[in-house]
Amino acid sequence: MIHKVDFLVIGSGIAGLSYSLKVADHGTVAILTKTDIDETTTRYAQGGIASVTYEPDSFEKHIADTIDAGDGLCDENIVRKVVTEAPGQIKELIKWGSHFDKDKKGDYDLAKEGGHSEHRILHHKDNTGYEIQRALSEKSKAHPNIKFYKDYFTIDLITQHHLGEKIARKSKNIECYGAYVLNTKTNEVDTFLSKKILMATGGIGTIYHVTTNPTIATGDGIAMVYRAKGIIENMEFVQFHPTSLYEPGVRPSFLITEALRGFGAILKTTDGKEFMYKYDKRESLAPRDIVARAIDNEMKNKGDDYVYLDCTHLDPEELKSHFPNINAKCLSLGIDFTKDKIPVTPAAHYLCGGIKVDEYGRTTIKNIYAAGENASTGMHGANRLASNSLIEAIVFADVAAKSSIKTLDNSAFKSNIPCWDDEGTSLTEEMVLITQSLKEVRQIMTSYVGIVRSNLRLKRALDRLVIIHRETEDLYKRSILSIKICELRNTINNTYLIIKMAMQRKESRGLHYNIDYPMKNIM
Ligand code: FAD
Numbered sequence: 001m002i003h004k005v006d007f008l009v010i011g012s013g014i015a016g017l018s019y020s021l022k023v024a025d026h027g028t029v030a031i032l033t034k035t036d037i038d039e040t041t042t043r044y045a046q047g048g049i050a051s052v053t054y055e056p057d058s059f060e061k062h063i064a065d066t067i068d069a070g071d072g073l074c075d076e077n078i079v080r081k082v083v084t085e086a087p088g089q090i091k092e093l094i095k096w097g098s099h100f101d102k103d104k105k106g107d108y109d110l111a112k113e114g115g116h117s118e119h120r121i122l123h124h125k126d127n128t129g130y131e132i133q134r135a136l137s138e139k140s141k142a143h144p145n146i147k148f149y150k151d152y153f154t155i156d157l158i159t160q161h162h163l164g165e166k167i168a169r170k171s172k173n174i175e176c177y178g179a180y181v182l183n184t185k186t187n188e189v190d191t192f193l194s195k196k197i198l199m200a201t202g203g204i205g206t207i208y209h210v211t212t213n214p215t216i217a218t219g220d221g222i223a224m225v226y227r228a229k230g231i232i233e234n235m236e237f238v239q240f241h242p243t244s245l246y247e248p249g250v251r252p253s254f255l256i257t258e259a260l261r262g263f264g265a266i267l268k269t270t271d272g273k274e275f276m277y278k279y280d281k282r283e284s285l286a287p288r289d290i291v292a293r294a295i296d297n298e299m300k301n302k303g304d305d306y307v308y309l310d311c312t313h314l315d316p317e318e319l320k321s322h323f324p325n326i327n328a329k330c331l332s333l334g335i336d337f338t339k340d341k342i343p344v345t346p347a348a349h350y351l352c353g354g355i356k357v358d359e360y361g362r363t364t365i366k367n368i369y370a371a372g373e374n375a376s377t378g379m380h381g382a383n384r385l386a387s388n389s390l391i392e393a394i395v396f397a398d399v400a401a402k403s404s405i406k407t408l409d410n411s412a413f414k415s416n417i418p419c420w421d422d423e424g425t426s427l428t429e430e431m432v433l434i435t436q437s438l439k440e441v442r443q444i445m446t447s448y449v450g451i452v453r454s455n456l457r458l459k460r461a462l463d464r465l466v467i468i469h470r471e472t473e474d475l476y477k478r479s480i481l482s483i484k485i486c487e488l489r490n491t492i493n494n495t496y497l498i499i500k501m502a503m504q505r506k507e508s509r510g511l512h513y514n515i516d517y518p519m520k521n522i523m
């Protein structure tokens with residue numbers, strides 16, 4: 001089947017939905033989502049969304065904190081843009097129906113997280129993402145120009161390559177005309193032709209054994225743009241959240257929000273001793289890269305699988321009222337966080353790099369924009385400041401929407417696009433081949449390309465990956481399409497990019513810590 005839409009939006013999280021709401025009065029919009037509309041990473045966000053709201057906070061302080069966390073690699077102009085446009089975007093979120101908590105005086109109840117010098121995190125209890133997803137989803141479903149395609153898995157972007165032309169990587173002349181999409185209910189591949197395409201497919205956390213990311217986070221958009229020969233950057237900067245609940249074998253790991261440390265909770269080793277003072281003067285509230293490395297080091301020194309987060313000195317009623325979901329989750333495991341320490345361990349959480357975009361959200365491929373976690377905007381540098389990703393996503397969805405609307409009339413639907421070519425694919429693959437390869441990739445990434453890396457570990461990771469890559473490409477060419485084989489292929493593409501970019505960075509910086517290049521402020 002062939003569909004024609006003005007705006008094709010791949011992803012239904014904060015980036016995809018907010019872009020759609022902004023372009024929908026100017027043309028038809030199709031939102032593709034590979035499972036349910038609300039099964040996004042956005043929905044799991046806990047801590048909140050950073051924005052300067054009241055004095056003594058200021059734009060300059062938020063900018064300085066972001067740049068400090070980013071360890072010298074943030075683009076200051078982009079940081080300034082996101083920070084100064086944040087309050088306007090928050091107003092829009094509120095107008096669309098999102099609620100943020102207020103205190104007894106009626107002022108917004110602002111939380112503090114690691115690396116922030118002021119209280120500036122707007123939140124809804126400890127489930128801010130759920131609240132934002134709910135509001136955006138309701139609003140989008142009500143718009144007559146927006147049509148949702150759920151259970152539609154985007155396989156690849158359509159470019160000149162599909163018209164038989166040869167295109168070189170990073171060429172300035174690549175154009176996108178739409179995408180091939182697998183309807184996972186009928187197993188047919190539809191062609192979506194579009195004038196403007198937004199990549200809003202989220203992150204890559206599922207590449208690692210322990211992750212806070214939901215199963216949809218397989219980095220499909222980044223892999224698609226890479227295969228279409230667009231520019232991908234900064235993939236070595238994978239952020240590990242310091243405090244996911246220690247629950248072996250459970251995927252995704254339940255997050256214990258950093259806002260809990262902002263509220264006064266303290267990290268301790270299993271023998272009850274504080275340790276963060278050895279690593280940073282901000283102690284438990286240092287930026288994430290520092291805290292995650294410190295925990296990793298303490299766990300390795302002691303041979304432990306977790307450390308503790310201690311809230312037992314805090315007001316029990318206040319704790320329960322601010323963090324009701326964490327309370328409920330802990331109680332379900334027999335942990336009363338007002339009396340017991342919570343066992344926590346670092347988990348893969350966020351990708352700072354991704355599809356390179358400019359200040360208008362434009363990728364290096366004509367007609368394709370990117371926003372949200374799959375985009376690399378220059379905001380986060382080598383390490384994202386807590387609660388800066390939802391705000392970056394919505395600001396970049398806004399600039400991308402403005403640019404898309406402005407240039408819509410210059411784009412036209414492309415004709416003569418061939419239908420999906422499935423010649424030679426007859427094999428119903430043995431699922432074990434896919435699941436085993438996925439396990440191996442996760443093992444490689446977890447063992448060699450995690451919080452602590454070395455030149456030898458990276459080389460070993462690449463050598464192992466080459467074999468799995470060859471086997472998977474061969475399987476893919478012969479197999480009848482399925483989500484699982486496509487996701488494995490995307491995972492391998494992204495793994496390759498992470499390892500390659502980690503090897504190219506001959507220093508330790510931010511989230512990329514390589515023991516062959518010592519870092520100043522740690523260990
Ligand atoms: P997502 O919300 O992940 O949406 C991705 C969409 O793309 C989904 O609809 C998915 O179905 C679709 N998709 C993917 N691949 C395909 C495909 N091949 N075909 C079709 N559709 C596809 N950030 C903060 O700023 N503050 C927080 O408090 C915070 N807390 C967090 C807590 C947790 C547990 C986690 C995991 C992250 C948290 N983050 C937080 C990070 C933040 O939630 C994410 O970066 C952000 O929500 C990503 O939004 P997105 O719109 O880019 O993608």
Ligand code: SIN
Pocket residue numbers: 045046047048255256257258259350385386387388389
């Ligand atoms: C958290 O609540 O700790 C997560 C915040 C984030 O990832 O920005």
